[in-house]
Amino acid sequence: MIELQHTTKTHDESRQGEALDMLPTGKSTGRKLYIESYGCQMNFSDSEIVASILLDNGFETTKDYKEADVVFINTCSIRENAEQRVRNRLKEFESVKAKNPGMVVGVLGCMAERLKSKFLEEEKLVDVVVGPDAYRDLPNLIDKVDDGNKAVNVLLSREETYADISPVRLNSNGISAFISIMRGCDNMCSFCVVPFTRGRERSRDCHSIVKEAQDLFNAGYREVTLLGQNVDSYKYTKPATEGETPAPPVNFAQLLAMVAEVSPELRVRFSTSHPKDITDEVLHTMARYENICKYIHLPVQSGNSRVLELMNRTYDREWYMDRVNAIRRIIPTCGISTDVITGFCTETEEEHQETLSMMDYVKYDFAYMFAYSERPGTLAAKRYEDDVPEDVKKRRLTEVVNKQQEHSLYRLQNFVGNVQKVLIEGFSKRSDQDYCGRNDQNTMVVFPVDERFKPGQYVHVLAERCTSATLIGRIVD
CATH class of the missing domain: 3.40.50.12160 (Methylthiotransferase, N-terminal domain)
Known part of the structure; x- marks a missing residue:
């Protein structure tokens, strides 16, 4: 999601x-x-x-x-x-x-x-x-x-991917662009409306994705983000003509490699991964290509196995921790972000504490956090009572937010004193005397303008200090 x-x-x-x-x-x-x-x-x-x-x-x-x-x-x-x-x-x-x-x-x-x-x-x-x-x-x-x-x-389709349409880049900085690689979702998470509003999962022709990435690179773009509700379940099989041997399906790890090979100067990001589907093959592909950014958004939603089962997430606490361990082992420098829901139906205080302990275990770079909000038509709305009081939801959310702020600062402080490869996206929001851009781990970096460089170029920035959300430094040769 x-x-x-x-x-x-x-x-x-x-x-x-x-x-x-x-x-x-x-x-x-x-x-x-x-x-x-x-x-x-x-x-x-x-x-x-x-x-x-x-x-x-x-x-x-x-x-x-x-x-x-x-x-x-x-x-x-x-x-x-x-x-x-x-x-x-x-x-x-x-x-x-x-x-x-x-x-x-x-x-x-x-x-x-x-x-x-x-x-x-x-x-x-x-x-x-x-x-x-x-x-x-x-x-x-x-x-x-x-x-x-x-x-x-509002008819939903099992085939539509808009693969033949070249998107018009709205409000584009001419440097970063999204590429949709699949549509819909087959994961019936009990809190989520997406399967009902976007239909069944279908993957786009891998060759059209690579062509779109190549066209963007030729037009001066230097970063693409591959989008899907669950990119790890991407699987494209070319329709076979009569008498032709069917081609083997292309999975997400293979697609990542195909896009990365457009050019070493084209950064590749993706979102979103599902803990049940992310494979070691994907992680090894990320490690193999320097231009695939070392950053994964891996929603946990809850740190408790019983709540995860109610959410129909199809993994438990131990499985999720195993996937985090694999990321840390195969890509030691990888940034990890997440989604957290507090106050899901019947969540107890002890189960909430397990979410906090999961956050301590992973120490996410950043997180999207919110209190549970029942959505009409979802499985949770049909099956479960939204029985956690609002004041309890909000108090638990505050605890999650406070803990994440600690971890975000911890992760940023680890960058201080180190050189970051940054793609210049443009001027900082606060000053036209500073550039801004992101490092491999998707952290925003701000640094003084250097006339030798312009947006769309890569620079090496020594991170000298940080705020709670931003690295601040200077370009070094």
């Missing part, structure tokens, strides 16, 4: 993704498109697919929703507060739509699939509702709205 939640690093949980001003690639209609994205990296990647489809149909993009003819929000259903933010944003759009009745307002993504009737019938703020597998139908759906109808397509 890919998700952005409470974190001890600088990650904006509700980052808005306005589209860049771009010319249409097809015959211009003169209509302008605005897209705003919430939630996980997959949603931002999907928005780039949507932009590509509509630019091919003559749209232009704009950063200002007030001048747009079509406004889309790409949504997340992971947590209730994410849904509330979307509703509030729709009400802001409503006031502009009142002055421009021809404006089309649409909801895309996970909320669209889950709350289609609410959006169309109850709230009446939305003209079109489109699920994650129906983006190719957008031009047709917009035409229906132009004819005075509401339009909806």
Whole structure:
């Protein structure tokens, strides 16, 4: 499950993704498109697919929703507060739509699939509702709205991967990009809505992934992140023609190597791994290629085996610790981050303490942490009572956050005094006198601008000190 939640690093949980001003690639209609994205990296990647489809149909993009003819929000259903933010944003759009009745307002993504009737019938703020597998139908759906109808397509697919669509890079720094390698999820974690909103798992043609990475490198990009709800279960089998011997399937370790071999100057990251599926083969592949970043997001969710079973995570405490041990053994310098849920149904104080002890065992570089929030339609909502009081959930969350802050500082202090290889991403948010970029372990590094170097280049930075979330240093030869 890919998700952005409470974190001890600088990650904006509700980052808005306005589209860049771009010319249409097809015959211009003169209509302008605005897209705003919430939630996980997959949603931002999907928005780039949507932009590509509509630019091919003559749209232009704009950063200002007030001048747009079509406004889309790409949504997340992971947590209730994410849904509330979307509703509030729709009400802001409503006031502009009142002055421009021809404006089309649409909801895309996970909320669209889950709350289609609410959006169309109850709230009446939305003209079109489109699920994650129906983006190719957008031009047709917009035409229906132009004819005075509401339009909806939330059908899920067992085949759609958008492999043939070249995404339009929205708000791109021209250096880092996402590549979606698979869609959907077959893991029925009891707390998660993703299998219901994104459908069954299917893997994209490995050759189209490598081509996209090569095209990005040729265009000047120097880092790609391979995205999937569970990248370790990636498996692509080329369809065999009649009389042809079927090709062996390509697994995630093999795909990682194929992308890494595009160029040693192209950094490769990935997200998210599932503890039940991550293999030693993947770890050895990471160790073998210098340009595959030594960083793994490995969600634990809970440190207690009974709670993990209720969550239907299909691993226990010992299995998870074994996978961490394998990472430390095969890739000693690897950074590890995680997701933690506090106050899941029936969680006892002793079981919460096991989560804290797991954190002490691993000492994560950073974590996404949140209190359990029941999501309608999930297995947990159907099977279990949400019986941990809110004040207990919040107190446990505070304990988890405090412990993670200690561990994040510990990990950062271990970098101080050492030289880090950093890809310059651009200027620091606080000053145009400083550059910023990430090291192999996904830690942000800030250092003074050196005119010899520019964004998109690699530099070696001596980490001289750190804050609770950032390394601070200077370029060294």
